[in-house]
Amino acid sequence: MVDQRIYEMFREIGRDLYTANMISSHGGNMSIRLGDHVIIKRRGAMLGNLKEHDLIETRLDKNDSGVALASTELLVHRTVYMSTPALAIVHCHPRTAIAFSLSRDELVPIDNEASYLLKKIPVVTEEFASGTPQMANKVAEALKNYKIIMLRGHGSFATGSTLDEAFHWSSTLEESCQIELAARLINEPFIEYRGMSASYSKF
Amino acid sequence: MAGWSEKVLDIDLSTQTYQTYPLDMEMARLFVGGRGLGARLLWDMVGPEVNTLSPENVLIFTNGPLTGTGYQTSNRFSVTTKSPLTGTILDANSGGFWGMQFKKAGYDVMIVRGKAEKPVWIEIKNDVIAFHDASELWGMRVFALTAKLGQNNNKRNVLCIGPAGENLSRMASIMNDRERALARGGPGAVMGSKNLKAVVVEGRDRPVINDPERFKFMLYETRKLLAASPLTSQALPEFGTVVLMNIMNNIGALATRNHQQTQFEGAEAISGEELSEKYLVKNSACWACPIGCTRISKTEKGEGEGPEFESTWAFGAQCGIADLPAIIEANTLCNDLGLDTITAGSTIACAMELSEKGYMDSDLRFGRADQLAPTLEAMAYRRDIGSDLTDGSLRLATKYSHPEFSMSAKGMEMPAYDPRGMQGQGLLYATSNRGGCHMRGNMVGPEVLGLPKMIDRFQVQGKSSFVILHQNVSAAIDSLVICKFTNMGVADEYFARVLSSVTGIQYDTGELTRVGERVWNLERLYNLREGFTRKDDTLPQRLLTEAPTEGPSKGWVVKLEPMLKEYYRGRGWDENGVPKPQKLTELKLADLLVRI
Numbered sequence: 001m002v003d004q005r006i007y008e009m010f011r012e013i014g015r016d017l018y019t020a021n022m023i024s025s026h027g028g029n030m031s032i033r034l035g036d037h038v039i040i041k042r043r044g045a046m047l048g049n050l051k052e053h054d055l056i057e058t059r060l061d062k063n064d065s066g067v068a069l070a071s072t073e074l075l076v077h078r079t080v081y082m083s084t085p086a087l088a089i090v091h092c093h094p095r096t097a098i099a100f101s102l103s104r105d106e107l108v109p110i111d112n113e114a115s116y117l118l119k120k121i122p123v124v125t126e127e128f129a130s131g132t133p134q135m136a137n138k139v140a141e142a143l144k145n146y147k148i149i150m151l152r153g154h155g156s157f158a159t160g161s162t163l164d165e166a167f168h169w170s171s172t173l174e175e176s177c178q179i180e181l182a183a184r185l186i187n188e189p190f191i192e193y194r195g196m197s198a199s200y201s202k203f
Numbered sequence: 204m205a206g207w208s209e210k211v212l213d214i215d216l217s218t219q220t221y222q223t224y225p226l227d228m229e230m231a232r233l234f235v236g237g238r239g240l241g242a243r244l245l246w247d248m249v250g251p252e253v254n255t256l257s258p259e260n261v262l263i264f265t266n267g268p269l270t271g272t273g274y275q276t277s278n279r280f281s282v283t284t285k286s287p288l289t290g291t292i293l294d295a296n297s298g299g300f301w302g303m304q305f306k307k308a309g310y311d312v313m314i315v316r317g318k319a320e321k322p323v324w325i326e327i328k329n330d331v332i333a334f335h336d337a338s339e340l341w342g343m344r345v346f347a348l349t350a351k352l353g354q355n356n357n358k359r360n361v362l363c364i365g366p367a368g369e370n371l372s373r374m375a376s377i378m379n380d381r382e383r384a385l386a387r388g389g390p391g392a393v394m395g396s397k398n399l400k401a402v403v404v405e406g407r408d409r410p411v412i413n414d415p416e417r418f419k420f421m422l423y424e425t426r427k428l429l430a431a432s433p434l435t436s437q438a439l440p441e442f443g444t445v446v447l448m449n450i451m452n453n454i455g456a457l458a459t460r461n462h463q464q465t466q467f468e469g470a471e472a473i474s475g476e477e478l479s480e481k482y483l484v485k486n487s488a489c490w491a492c493p494i495g496c497t498r499i500s501k502t503e504k505g506e507g508e509g510p511e512f513e514s515t516w517a518f519g520a521q522c523g524i525a526d527l528p529a530i531i532e533a534n535t536l537c538n539d540l541g542l543d544t545i546t547a548g549s550t551i552a553c554a555m556e557l558s559e560k561g562y563m564d565s566d567l568r569f570g571r572a573d574q575l576a577p578t579l580e581a582m583a584y585r586r587d588i589g590s591d592l593t594d595g596s597l598r599l600a601t602k603y604s605h606p607e608f609s610m611s612a613k614g615m616e617m618p619a620y621d622p623r624g625m626q627g628q629g630l631l632y633a634t635s636n637r638g639g640c641h642m643r644g645n646m647v648g649p650e651v652l653g654l655p656k657m658i659d660r661f662q663v664q665g666k667s668s669f670v671i672l673h674q675n676v677s678a679a680i681d682s683l684v685i686c687k688f689t690n691m692g693v694a695d696e697y698f699a700r701v702l703s704s705v706t707g708i709q710y711d712t713g714e715l716t717r718v719g720e721r722v723w724n725l726e727r728l729y730n731l732r733e734g735f736t737r738k739d740d741t742l743p744q745r746l747l748t749e750a751p752t753e754g755p756s757k758g759w760v761v762k763l764e765p766m767l768k769e770y771y772r773g774r775g776w777d778e779n780g781v782p783k784p785q786k787l788t789e790l791k792l793a794d795l796l797v798r799i
Contacts, residue, residue: 165656
């Protein structure tokens with residue numbers, strides 16, 4: 001039985017992802033790690049409208065009946081938890097960031113907030129972008145060094161100690177990309193205001 | 204290799220000889236430095252057959268690859284030994300200047316073995332090691348001794364014990380740079396048992412950095428982050444750690460009168476605001492620290508460093524005392540005598556409760572500020588009532604047939620945070636490898652301050668994951684060694700990158716946390732080898748059965764058992780709290796399992 005506090009956290013972050021236009025009606029997923037267990041969104045559930053029965057608890061290191069109900073990207077979440085200190089994962093589809101990921105190998109923010117918080121977001125390529133071992137390994141490898149990464153043309157995976165924290169990195173990324181898009185539309189010369197920003201891409 | 208000096212100084216006091224030899228670099232890669240390296244070395248040197256105050260116990264002083272580099276707060280060092288207070292593995296770390304100087308002297312590790320026939324002090328000037336007669340220094344207090352031996356902040360640094368260490372008080376600290384302390388668990392008693400009064404260091408070599416450009420970038424970014432965090436740029440510099448007094452009291456998690464209550468009516472009078480307004484002369488900082496949380500405080504009786512939050516609480520709320528000048532003076536006295544303030548204050552509080560309830564014949568009473576200084580003097584010299592108190596609250600309360608009044612875990616007195624109002628903190632105390640300690644991970648960040656994000660302090664399910672993470676990160680930071688306050692403004696992903704830039708070895712964030720997990724499991728193995736079991740992962744009955752009757756934590760006790768079960772599973776341990784072979788293999792510790 002999932003603690004009511006945990007359910008409320010899932011419900012609130014899921015709703016916020018949807019209202020922030022960072023997922024479609026049935027897109028995205030998220031999970032938290034509880035020791036050797038994972039609580040993850042049920043497959044096909046709507047993140048923006050989660051019910052208590054939409055949270056599935058399953059083992060981290062081996063299968064049980066929970067895998068029949070869990071998100072199709074359970075394998076990615078498990079692999080990330082096994083490879084990093086993360087306690088929470090948010091996967092969503094931030095539209096502007098996805099658009100930028102189509103033409104770049106890394107996203108280096110130009111706005112102050114994301115420069116401060118993220119420095120650099122690597123872009124990972126995987127053709128079969130839905131819960132395959134190849135995708136899981138690539139995402140987990142990238143998340144060893146970065147708290148948020150982009151899967152090219154698909155979406156972001158962010159880690160944190162809480163869902164709140166992983167959501168923070170996700171929304172910061174999308175905001176940063178929207179700012180860069182606007183700056184490009186304005187199309188005026190960029191005035192550098194950050195010290196040592198040339199080192200960001202080496203972060 | 205950059206970062207490490209790759210050199211061990213191994214001193215035998217019995218023969219007053221020393222040798223130097225190369226540091227095992229594979230060991231260094233796995234355990235990094237500080238607490239981790241100390242634990243790994245102690246594992247080989249001190250087994251269960253060794254009495255903590257015998258010549259066979261050792262003191263292992265370690266710095267880390269970041270020490271002395273100039274990275275923010277890279278001034279710290281550790282001492283590792285078997286604790287005379289708890290019998291567990293013990294490491295204590297300290298800031299100031301001594302650690303940086305020790306690194307500049309060209310060593311990663313200094314091992315002190317044996318026992319000198321007569322009191323000695325040691326002087327280290329890089330390759331020149333001298334043993335000096337300390338007969339005339341024996342009996343001196345810390346402040347006078349530090350001055351006499353030529354303390355000079357950036358050039359010559361003194362580490363020593365006071366009367367408490369000489370008299371083998373099990374709460375004796377080792378002091379450095381006059382008022383910094385390797386405080387907890389009684390390392391000063393181990394030093395006293397060896398007739399070692401002081402170690403003075405002068406170093407001349409700057410640590411080598413592998414990638415200066417990347418290091419410079421990390422310095423730059425860290426400075427920005429520390430300046431941007433209100434905690435590290437405003438709260439700590441302005442109020443010191445005592446800023447927590449009102450915060451903890453307001454949420455009903457300030458242990459009061461030996462944990463009989465969770466709020467103290469006198470909290471405002473001993474708060475950081477009160478300290479800053481009436482007694483603060485200025486703030487000060489350790490070497491390479493931009494935070495500057497150290498208080499220089501003054502009362503009618505003099506001036507001194509501190510007090511920290513835990514010390515203010517220990518002599519304040521825990522003893523029911525709202526007299527801030529008396530608390531400041533008690534803190535300064537402990538520094539001069541070489542006593543751990545948390546254990547000292549909490550032991551006095553335990554004696555106050557025993558006495559008030561008629562189990563102990565003494566006039567100690569809650570609220571009696573006038574009793575602090577004479578009781579501390581008596582403790583340091585093992586005089587009168589002090590001989591009962593100086594070995595800690597558990598021995599005291601056991602002597603008077605009421606061990607339940609000792610507010611300790613594994614024999615170490617817990618600090619200020621009452622875990623009935625912070626469930627995760629309760630699990631953290633119960634599982635801490637050196638006993639009731641807030642520096643082996645601290646849930647104040649996520650449960651109270653919202654660092655990195657707020658979690659419900661009364662939540663039970665899932666809390667173990669946070670405790671495990673914080674314990675691992677804490678062990679990693681203690682192995683670098685830097686100050687944990689840096690982590691209030693800077694995420695651990697930065698520490699991994701700094702370590703990589705200094706050493707040239709690529710540590711990702713997960714790998715650094717894995718170092719912490721390795722250290723934690725090694726410490727657990729050490730305690731298991733010493734005979735500790737699952738039953739020792741517990742808390743005083745008061746915290747498990749007596750709920751506060753008022754305040755924001757009203758009705759709550761620590762729900763330890765479900766958290767503990769989840770914790771063992773999350774750690775990859777069996778139901779008795781023993782690490783499974785698979786976990787030890789994963790952590791590259793499997794070779795140690797056959798030896799317990």
